[in-house]
Amino acid sequence: MSKRVARLAGSAASLPITLFGLVLTTFLIGRVIPIDPVIAIAGDHAPEAVVAHVRQELGLDRPLLVQFTIYCRHLLQGDLGSSVMTSHPVVQDLAHFFPATLELATTAILVASLVGIPVGVFAAARQGSRFDHAVRIVATASQSMPIFVLGLGSLLIFYVKLGVAPGPGQVDVAYDGLVDGPTGMLVLDAALQGEWDVFRDAAAHLAQPALLLAAFSFAVIARMTRSFMLEALAGEYITTARAKGLSRTRILWRHAFGNIKVPLVTLLALAYANLLEGAVVTESVFGWPGLGRYLTISLLNADMNAVLGATLVVGVIYLGLNRFADVAARLLDPRTR
Amino acid sequence: MSRHYQAWLLAAHPRSRRQAAWGRRYRIWLQFQSDRAAMVALAAIAVLIAVCAGAPLLGLQDPAVQVLTMRVAPPSGDHWLGTDELGRDMLARLVYGGRATLGLTTTILLLVAPTGLLIGAFAGFTGGVIDQVLMRVTDVFLAFPRLVLALAFVAALKPGIGGAIGATALTSWPLYARLARAETLKIRHSDFIAAIRLTGAGSVRIVLHHIVPLCLPSIIVRAALDGGGVMLTIATLGFLGMGVQPPVPEWGAMIATSRDLILQQWWVPVFPGSLVFLTVLSFTVIGDVLRDALDPKWAGRC
Numbered sequence: 111m112s113k114r115v116a117r118l119a120g121s122a123a124s125l126p127i128t129l130f131g132l133v134l135t136t137f138l139i140g141r142v143i144p145i146d147p148v149i150a151i152a153g154d155h156a157p158e159a160v161v162a163h164v165r166q167e168l169g170l171d172r173p174l175l176v177q178f179t180i181y182c183r184h185l186l187q188g189d190l191g192s193s194v195m196t197s198h199p200v201v202q203d204l205a206h207f208f209p210a211t212l213e214l215a216t217t218a219i220l221v222a223s224l225v226g227i228p229v230g231v232f233a234a235a236r237q238g239s240r241f242d243h244a245v246r247i248v249a250t251a252s253q254s255m256p257i258f259v260l261g262l263g264s265l266l267i268f269y270v271k272l273g274v275a276p277g278p279g280q281v282d283v284a285y286d287g288l289v290d291g292p293t294g295m296l297v298l299d300a301a302l303q304g305e306w307d308v309f310r311d312a313a314a315h316l317a318q319p320a321l322l323l324a325a326f327s328f329a330v331i332a333r334m335t336r337s338f339m340l341e342a343l344a345g346e347y348i349t350t351a352r353a354k355g356l357s358r359t360r361i362l363w364r365h366a367f368g369n370i371k372v373p374l375v376t377l378l379a380l381a382y383a384n385l386l387e388g389a390v391v392t393e394s395v396f397g398w399p400g401l402g403r404y405l406t407i408s409l410l411n412a413d414m415n416a417v418l419g420a421t422l423v424v425g426v427i428y429l430g431l432n433r434f435a436d437v438a439a440r441l442l443d444p445r446t447r
Numbered sequence: 448m449s450r451h452y453q454a455w456l457l458a459a460h461p462r463s464r465r466q467a468a469w470g471r472r473y474r475i476w477l478q479f480q481s482d483r484a485a486m487v488a489l490a491a492i493a494v495l496i497a498v499c500a501g502a503p504l505l506g507l508q509d510p511a512v513q514v515l516t517m518r519v520a521p522p523s524g525d526h527w528l529g530t531d532e533l534g535r536d537m538l539a540r541l542v543y544g545g546r547a548t549l550g551l552t553t554t555i556l557l558l559v560a561p562t563g564l565l566i567g568a569f570a571g572f573t574g575g576v577i578d579q580v581l582m583r584v585t586d587v588f589l590a591f592p593r594l595v596l597a598l599a600f601v602a603a604l605k606p607g608i609g610g611a612i613g614a615t616a617l618t619s620w621p622l623y624a625r626l627a628r629a630e631t632l633k634i635r636h637s638d639f640i641a642a643i644r645l646t647g648a649g650s651v652r653i654v655l656h657h658i659v660p661l662c663l664p665s666i667i668v669r670a671a672l673d674g675g676g677v678m679l680t681i682a683t684l685g686f687l688g689m690g691v692q693p694p695v696p697e698w699g700a701m702i703a704t705s706r707d708l709i710l711q712q713w714w715v716p717v718f719p720g721s722l723v724f725l726t727v728l729s730f731t732v733i734g735d736v737l738r739d740a741l742d743p744k745w746a747g748r749c
Contacts, residue, residue, distance in 0.1 A: 124586065131587030139603040250735075254728035256679055258686050259702065259720035266709050387592035391683055405595070406687055409602050421591070421599045429590040 125433060132425045136418045137181050141174065190422070191415035195408060200419035203404060208423070209294025210280060211393070211400030215385040217316060218323035223378055226328045230335025234343060235362055245336065249329040257388055261322055261395035268318060278397035281312045319396040326388045327381040334377050338370040345369070372443045379435035383428045478740040485736035488729035495726060499545040508536040510543040510696050522714065531715050532705055541718055544696035549726070551608070551691075552678045555615050560670045563623025568658050570624070571631030572650060578628070585621035593618045597680055601689045611690040615680050619673065626669055630662040664741045672734030675727035682723050698723050 156164075165171050172180075184190070190200040198206075233245040252260075268275035276282065280296055285308045293299055297316055300309035342348070343366050351361045390402035397403070401420060408416035457474070461467035479485055498505070514534035522529045528537040570581040588596070600614035634640065635658075643653055684690030685699025693700060698719040705715040 124583070127583050128586045128590055131583060132590055135587055135591075136599070139599050250731055251728060254675055254724055254731050256682055256686075256699075256702075256720065256723050256727070258683065258699075259716075259724060262702070262706055262709055262716065262720070266713070270710055384592065387594045390594055390598070391686070394687060405598065409598055410688060412602070414602070417599060417602055421595055424595050425591045428592055432590070 125429075128429060129426070132422060132429065133182065133185060134178070136422045136425075137178055139421075140414055140418050141177075190419035193408065193413055193416040195411050195413045195416065200415050203416065204401065204419060204423055206294070207399060207401050207404045210296070210398060211386070211389050211402060213295040213297060213316065214320055214323060214392070214398060214400060215382065215389055217320040218385055218388075219327060219378065219382045221321065221324040222327040222331050222381070225324075226331030227335050227374070229328075230332040231339055231362065231367060233332070234336045234339030235358075237340060242336075245332055249333045252325050253329040253333075257322065257326055257391045258395050260325065261319070261392060264318060264322060265395070275318045276311070276315050278395075280315055280399055281308065282315075285311050319392050319398055323385055323388050323392050327385060330381055330384075331377065335370070335374065338373050338377075339366055342366040342369045372439050375442060376435040376439045379431050379438065383431035386424055386428060475737075475740045479736055482736045484732050488732040491725060491729045492733070495545060495722075496549060498542060499549050502542045502546055505542070507539040507542060510535060510539040511694055512536075521712075528718060529712070529714050531701070532708060532712075537715065537718060540696040540701065541698075541722065544698045544701055544719060545722065547608075547691050547695060547697040548678060548681055548685075548699070548723070551612060551615075551681050551697075552674060555612060555619060555677050555681075556670050556674060558612075559616050559619045560623050560666055563620040564627045564659060564662060564666050565654075566620070567624035567627025567629075568631050568654050568662055569650075571628035572635055572654050572658060574635075581624065581628075585625055588618060588621040589625075591618070593676075594680060594683060597684060598687070598689060601684060606689045607692050608690075608695075611681060611684050614684070615677060618680075619677060622673065623666060623669060626665055627662045630665055631658055634658065634661060668734060668738045668741055671730060671737050674734070675730035678723070678727055678730065 162171075170177070188201055190204075192198065193200050193203055196203055229245055233242040236242055264275075265278070269277050293302075296312040297309060300306070300312055345366075348361060348365060351365045356365070386402075389398075389400060390405060392398065393400045393402035394406050401424065405417065405420040405424075408420065455466065456470045458466065458470065461470055479489075512535060514530070517530050517534040518532060520530045520534070528541065531537055531540060566581065570578045591599075596618045597614040600617055601610045604610035604613045631654075640653060640657065643657055648656075681690060682697075682699030682702075685697045685701075686703045688700070688703060691697035691700055693704065701719040702716045702723075705712075708715045709717075
């Protein structure tokens, strides 16, 4: 017990160090940018006095260490500066765009695990069968497919050729702004407020990008579930269970699957975190108004406050999910008790 | 003659260290060779690299010449794979685009794998403060999704070839350092290392001559598996407009500039798209089979 507490405490102590590193990294990236923020504000031909004044106002004439302290102090007050592009505070922008990404990624991970886990389990149960080979081929192929190629292809087939899917965006223009709910996730808000037309339209818009992202993590989930199951099925306790005459289903789901729950939780948390990366590209292809699109648009406009703010937030979420995976694995694993 | 070599390679009792080492490599190759998918993937990558490296010798058209009257022409005798949205020859652009995409991927792997290996091996072997600092630094780099961190670095380094190499390399090395460190920790306290130390070898000599060679197999497998990931990052940076800049052709950027053509002139974005897919797939297949051959624990599992 005390060992477990000590280990948890150890991992808790390294968390602030890593967080500090995250903040330092984004700060340093912000200082080495080739675009001089002073010129961006004062203009190309500003007189020297104006340039010096702006530089002083931005605090850029102070030593780097002082600048970093100020950056940290602002951060603690929840201030990431203002975006040049939207002229809102970056924090406000992030809060505005984040729910759409959360909606997309959560739908995707739900679909991917509901399909991927059973598929992985059955592939392992029938190792070497046609089904098993098919799963391996599909998983390897969808892992190698650039997500933007898959996205453009599916837009072409389902939106343009077949006309069964709606086009890019989160909702049809006609319904835009009708629902403004508590969660910011349009499908959920529309359902909560009983706006069923908006709900249907938003759900239809969500389906394509979410399924695409799901395909991206389905590959990882199915492959890893299969390999965890193969390892579990090779255990001697499985032979014992067989000798006792237990049914196949019971052995498969209770004895083998029961033992892979811990690595599976870790895997799902990591897959969820990795969807943040997939979301950047998917949102750009489907014009989805989320964090990823905010990041890429800010990048193209060299809006550094917005870029660094979004990067920092993504880093913190990613780190949090990774840590959650660690802690959950330790709490769930009976051997660490 | 070849019989003779085979007997030497497969000898059950190798007489020299060199014979044992080559024998092991030959057995790995035999296992690799027995997998048809892996051989097809290897052949595909070899052909692609040969074509891209020898591009100037192939007598292709100039990939930069625009013939605006010949925009988005379908495949024909003059232009085997048609032309793009500015009337440039697709075949030439695909080959030269491959030079950029494959060249960048290779450069990054050659840059990152040895650097990560050396950093990880030295840190793991020395231990103490250096090791702790290194682990915290890799923690920070691994705390970002790779693409997001690469995008932020590109913004800082300026979009372009240099920025793409720098950003992808900066986000890739921690994986190798962590792997090399883990391998080093496993053998650091072995008796043979103690024996070498007794003969008077210093840390640098031990790491370079005795630890690095033992880490190599896992680093090579990682590099093969990672090759696809690096290439996807390069192509994605290009697609988002943060990688190689036009008019230089690059597969990801070619897909981005022609994405609106997918409705009528589908071949313009589909060709570079399929090339990225097939190359990444080949990297993945080769990596999987290499891992099975070098580390039998994984065989058939994944």
